[in-house]
Amino acid sequence: MATTLKNNVEDKQAALSPRLKGRENAKDTLCRNVTIYGKCRYEDKGCAFNHNIERSASENGQNDSQSKKTLNVDSPSFTPSFLSPNGANAAIKKSAGISPKAASAAPFMPKAIISRSSNATPLQDARTPDWAMVDVQEFVPRRAQEPPLVSWLCNPDNDSSTNENEIPVAHNFETFQPGPAPNPYLDHGINGAAFFQSNPSFQLPVQYHQYAPIGHHSSNLTPYQRTVHDLFIPNDLREEIQKKLAATLQTLPNSQLPSHIESYHSLVPLDTNHKSSTIFGGYTSWVYKAQSSTNGQYYALRRIEGFRLTNELAIRSGQAWKNVISASVVRIVDVFTNRGFGDSSLFIATEYHPLSKTLAEYHHIGPNWARPARNIKEQVTEPTLWSYVVQIASALKAIHSSGLAARVLDPSRILVTGKNRIRLNGCGVLDVVQFDSSSGAPVSQLQRQDLVNFALVILSIGSGIADAGANFARNMDMFKRFFKPELQNAVVWLYSAMQNQEKTIDQFVTLISNQMITAFNAALHTDDTLYSELSREVENARLVRLMAKLDSINERPEYEHDRAWSENGERYYLKLFRDYVFHQVDAQNRPVVDIGHIVTCLNKLDAGTDERITLISRDEQSCFIVSYRELKKGVESAFQDLLKRSAPLR
Numbered sequence: 170m171a172t173t174l175k176n177n178v179e180d181k182q183a184a185l186s187p188r189l190k191g192r193e194n195a196k197d198t199l200c201r202n203v204t205i206y207g208k209c210r211y212e213d214k215g216c217a218f219n220h221n222i223e224r225s226a227s228e229n230g231q232n233d234s235q236s237k238k239t240l241n242v243d244s245p246s247f248t249p250s251f252l253s254p255n256g257a258n259a260a261i262k263k264s265a266g267i268s269p270k271a272a273s274a275a276p277f278m279p280k281a282i283i284s285r286s287s288n289a290t291p292l293q294d295a296r297t298p299d300w301a302m303v304d305v306q307e308f309v310p311r312r313a314q315e316p317p318l319v320s321w322l323c324n325p326d327n328d329s330s331t332n333e334n335e336i337p338v339a340h341n342f343e344t345f346q347p348g349p350a351p352n353p354y355l356d357h358g359i360n361g362a363a364f365f366q367s368n369p370s371f372q373l374p375v376q377y378h379q380y381a382p383i384g385h386h387s388s389n390l391t392p393y394q395r396t397v398h399d400l401f402i403p404n405d406l407r408e409e410i411q412k413k414l415a416a417t418l419q420t421l422p423n424s425q426l427p428s429h430i431e432s433y434h435s436l437v438p439l440d441t442n443h444k445s446s447t448i449f450g451g452y453t454s455w456v457y458k459a460q461s462s463t464n465g466q467y468y469a470l471r472r473i474e475g476f477r478l479t480n481e482l483a484i485r486s487g488q489a490w491k492n493v494i495s496a497s498v499v500r501i502v503d504v505f506t507n508r509g510f511g512d513s514s515l516f517i518a519t520e521y522h523p524l525s526k527t528l529a530e531y532h533h534i535g536p537n538w539a540r541p542a543r544n545i546k547e548q549v550t551e552p553t554l555w556s557y558v559v560q561i562a563s564a565l566k567a568i569h570s571s572g573l574a575a576r577v578l579d580p581s582r583i584l585v586t587g588k589n590r591i592r593l594n595g596c597g598v599l600d601v602v603q604f605d606s607s608s609g610a611p612v613s614q615l616q617r618q619d620l621v622n623f624a625l626v627i628l629s630i631g632s633g634i635a636d637a638g639a640n641f642a643r644n645m646d647m648f649k650r651f652f653k654p655e656l657q658n659a660v661v662w663l664y665s666a667m668q669n670q671e672k673t674i675d676q677f678v679t680l681i682s683n684q685m686i687t688a689f690n691a692a693l694h695t696d697d698t699l700y701s702e703l704s705r706e707v708e709n710a711r712l713v714r715l716m717a718k719l720d721s722i723n724e725r726p727e728y729e730h731d732r733a734w735s736e737n738g739e740r741y742y743l744k745l746f747r748d749y750v751f752h753q754v755d756a757q758n759r760p761v762v763d764i765g766h767i768v769t770c771l772n773k774l775d776a777g778t779d780e781r782i783t784l785i786s787r788d789e790q791s792c793f794i795v796s797y798r799e800l801k802k803g804v805e806s807a808f809q810d811l812l813k814r815s816a817p818l819r
């Protein structure tokens with residue numbers, strides 16, 4: 170059970186020191202057993218009370234400095250001397266006056282370690298899960314009755330450690346590290362091998378996080394400096410993703426639309442211009458975002474208004490598009506008819522790409538953006554146009570090799586789903602709505618028509634004219650003013666596909682192989698960039714999970730009367746740790762908000778380092794010196810305990 174913190178010394182105390190200020194005044198008048206697992210924090214400053222402290226090597230340096238310093242985020246964090254990157258550590262300085270023989274002496278092992286380890290009662294039981302740090306004993310404040318392992322007792326009245334009224338202070342020596350590895354300079358046999366990483370297995374870095382400087386770097390920072398922005402993905406990318414997510418979740422309350430169409434519900438219209446085109450065989454089409462009640466995913470539902478199904482095979486020809494998997498084609502997931510809108514309509518459910526525009530909208534092509542209104546700045550660049558050519562070619566290759574033809578290939582039906590990322594949309598619709606009339610046309614002819622349409626799409630985007638096919642020669646002249654012969658030749662080659670029965674998309678792909686390589690290289694660069702952005706988020710995901718655990722176990726109303734979490738409880742220090750991480754104050758009691766401190770603490774907690782920190786209760790009555798290793802163990806065990814009690818997930 171928990172150590173009794175309150176004791177009869179209390180009434181002898183005149184005043185309490187504030188948490189972070191006024192220590193100097195308080196130290197002479199008060200030494201109120203503030204230490205449970207450490208030593209009196211005022212002892213080094215001449216505390217007037219007896220300190221029955223059996224010194225051990227472990228307290229040299231690190232505990233002294235811990236206890237001397239105020240609890241402030243500005244305090245330098247403890248770095249084990251043997252991990253010190255610059256090598257300028259106290260251990261080296263101290264050894265200057267020691268005889269060379271001493272270097273080969275056996276490392277100092279405090280007696281307490283030996284006795285403790287032999288008597289240790291492992292808290293781990295057979296049910297210890299994999300995540301547990303089996304070599305660490307959980308930090309549990311001891312009862313007053315238990316004999317202290319090492320008398321680090323700070324008792325103002327009595328230096329005997331057996332008195333009931335005293336707070337026994339047992340220091341957990343499991344976390345003590347005997348010291349750094351032997352000095353590699355002295356061992357000539359190893360030939361300097363100690364300077365190199367000999368252990369190929371994963372090792373934690375000194376700072377217990379993985380914020381390696383990959384990706385772009387701000388040049389006016391020193392190598393060890395990071396800005397908060399370095400820890401997260403760039404703002405513009407985050408904003409873009411957030412907008413897309415918000416668009417996906419958008420709903421339309423009180424809409425007049427049907428509540429559901431088959432298994433799709435929450436319909437939101439996506440087309441903003443209420444014009445009807447003849448591109449789908451004269452049928453009017455509407456596009457809605459909808460959520461599937463089958464899997465919760467979002468889809469784009471294209472409704473072909475007033476379509477009457479006369480042949481079941483027509484639907485089947487639309488279903489064939491489900492097998493076309495290409496990064497440059499909007500994937501069709503379902504084709505069906507439904508009367509939800511009060512008429513007979515055809516519905517094509519496709520993948521939903523939030524906030525996408527059509528190529529015509531994106532490049533201002535159409536009746537409203539005819540050539541004279543388009544200025545030179547809006548002129549699409551040649552690399553962008555080549556990128557479109559490569560993507561459309563790759564889409565057509567996938568479609569044609571499935572024995573299908575796109576048929577709908579127009580700037581008003583190609584979606585721009587990202588920067589320079591396009592996808593063919595509306596494919597498969599004509600296969601259904603013109604099933605009877607088109608069943609006679611050979612697919613090879615439709616595929617060659619695709620090549621012609623392909624040429625017109627490129628010409629249209631390049632020249633800014635919607636109906637580029639109406640006067641091909643004149644528009645081509647215009648096109649030649651902006652683009653090099655290689656691109657002009659590609660357009661002409663495609664446009665003449667109807668006259669040459671041999672032309673296929675495969676031949677075209679071979680012709681543009683140089684551009685394919687360029688596009689592939691650019692895609693790899695984009696991939697690298699995104700990967701480096703992703704690597705920044707990796708640490709954040711880890712820390713968020715850790716924070717989720719911390720927040721789940723702290724301040725639970727169910728634990729309100731749980732003694733383990735009370736001031737006298739064995740989990741009390743976890744509460745104090747939360748304060749230490751998130752509720753720091755400075756000497757004037759002003760909040761210190763330092764994300765660097767929070768991230769550092771959480772990383773060390775996650776790693777379970779041996780560094781010890783001082784945790785002081787809000788009323789300044791209790792003080793713990795505890796290592797991150799013990800904290801980690803405590804957090805994990807409290808969380809597992811919580812999981813055991815929790816209701817099964819729905």
Ligand SMILES: Nc1ncnc2c1ncn2[C@@H]1O[C@H](COP(=O)(O)OP(=O)(O)OP(=O)(O)O)[C@@H](O)[C@H]1O
Nearest residue numbers: 439440444446456469519520521522523525526527
């Ligand atoms: N799969 C999809 N994912 C996300 N948005 C889409 C999808 N398909 C279409 N849209 C959106 O719906 C809008 C309308 O698409 P549509 O294909 O009907 O083009 P349109 O320009 O409205 O043509 P028209 O008015 O001639 O029918 C597009 O601008 C696009 O923003």
